[in-house]
Amino acid sequence: xxxxxxxxxxxxxxxxxxxxxxxxxxxxxxxxxxxxxxxxxxxxxxxxxxxxxxxxxxxxxxxxxxxxxxxxxxxxxxxxxxxxxxxxxxxxxxxxxxxxxxxxxxxxxxxxxxxxxxxxxxxxxxxxxxxxxxxxxxxxxxxxxxxxxxxxxxxxxxxxxxxxxxxxxxxxxxxxxxxxxxxxxxxxx
Ligand code: SAM
Numbered sequence: 001x002x003x004x005x006x007x008x009x010x011x012x013x014x015x016x017x018x019x020x021x022x023x024x025x026x027x028x029x030x031x032x033x034x035x036x037x038x039x040x041x042x043x044x045x046x047x048x049x050x051x052x053x054x055x056x057x058x059x060x061x062x063x064x065x066x067x068x069x070x071x072x073x074x075x076x077x078x079x080x081x082x083x084x085x086x087x088x089x090x091x092x093x094x095x096x097x098x099x100x101x102x103x104x105x106x107x108x109x110x111x112x113x114x115x116x117x118x119x120x121x122x123x124x125x126x127x128x129x130x131x132x133x134x135x136x137x138x139x140x141x142x143x144x145x146x147x148x149x150x151x152x153x154x155x156x157x158x159x160x161x162x163x164x165x166x167x168x169x170x171x172x173x174x175x176x177x178x179x180x181x182x183x184x185x186x187x188x189x
Pocket of ligand 1: 007032033
């Protein structure tokens with residue numbers, strides 16, 4: 001079994017949208033306790049690389065391909081550490097399951113979730129190579145469409161996917177951007 005039920009959401013996202021391949025480099029934002037890291041490690045195999053980031057410390061995952069960073073993805077220092085860890089060849093897949101602490105106030109929780117999703121989107125544009133994929137969690141609400149439209153400018157297509165394991169948390173879904181269109185020319189290239 002996996003260390004979180006969230007693992008089954010990622011399995012379904014991968015089945016629906018075809019995210020991973022053997023040898024891929026995967027970035028997982030909001031990775032604690034680590035269920036997605038376990039699934040990603042299985043999918044990328046021995047020649048892949050998986051980097052997880054979370055505010056919380058993540059217990060070691062039993063795969064030599066997985067490393068983690070403890071940090072806040074809304075601060076530059078963490079983004080820089082992540083870029084360094086991923087390295088010059090960039091990432092094939094960026095995942096974000098980041099979620100804000102819930103207040104129960106629908107609009108506030110939505111706004112905070114969109115803010116976190118946009119952090120993931122920005123980092124994805126810096127890390128992904130052309131053809132890379134982004135899957136990001138977001139709570140439904142008024143700002144979802146604008147985020148989706150911004151992603152549509154950067155990916156060949158964007159899908160909304162609500163895994164069965166997300167049914168109980170009614171407002172949560174994933175935006176999946178397939179095939180990043182224009183990776184920037186990075187310094188050092
Ligand atoms: N996908 C994970 C798994 O399979 O175990 C579950 C992730 S959990 C739903 C959401 C995580 O997002 C929490 O562990 C939380 O600490 C993290 N998170 C929220 N805001 C964050 C931020 N600004 N930077 C990094 N992680 C953050």
